[in-house]
Amino acid sequence: SHGEKQRPAKSPSEDITVLSPYSKQVLRKFWNLVRKFQLPIGLILLIVYGWRKPMVLAINTLLLLYSTRPDPYSIYLFLQEIHQGKVQQNPALWKEEVIQTRKVDTEDYKFFSIGTVELKDRTVLHVIGILGNWWIYHVSYDKRVEQLYL
Incomplete structure (x- = not known):
């Protein structure tokens, strides 16, 4: 044995x-x-x-x-991917199931889509949907949040 x-x-x-x-x-x-x-x-x-x-x-x-060009609704999959990337860096976020958003808007322009995503902390992601994916081209921070980082 x-x-x-x-x-x-x-x-x-x-x-x-x-x-x-x-x-x-x-x-x-x-x-x-x-x-x-x-x-x-x-x-x-x-x-x-x-x-x-x-x-x-x-x-x-x-x-x-x-x-x-990606479907305007695929922005939610993109947000989930962002969240998963954040989760790997910060285990404290594991408790959240999805990235916390306040508002998500998308507009389809046939050759590309434009989206804005306002997060719970009032950070705004400006994204463009082109070539099969969503790409962040600008991030606006809430004025109060900017003062905390300065």
């Missing part, structure tokens, strides 16, 4: 296939970055290879922008 409890030694090839939790987290973050920047890099390549034919380039660019 004592021999049953001992496990056979692992071969070196088995150790390579098993990733540590840290390695999995790094790979997950890297893969998320690749997915996020896949379409912007595709647009850059489209411009680089198509600049000699401006009419074709304009049509292809407009088609890419139109077909890859």
Whole structure:
């Protein structure tokens, strides 16, 4: 019965296939970055290879922008991703199920969407939905919050 409890030694090839939790987290973050920047890099390549034919380039660019703009309601998924990023940095936020928002507005302009998100602390995120994702282009802080950080 004592021999049953001992496990056979692992071969070196088995150790390579098993990733540590840290390695999995790094790979997950890297893969998320690749997915996020896949379409912007595709647009850059489209411009680089198509600049000699401006009419074709304009049509292809407009088609890419139109077909890859995110749905206005997907902003809530984007907010959830932001919250999950914050959770990893600050375990005190684990108790919150979703990022606390006061108001979320989006407007669809066919080739991109614009959104504003007011958080509970009155911070306002200004985001643009383009190339398959939402991107924060400006953050406005409540005046009282700014004074606390100065």
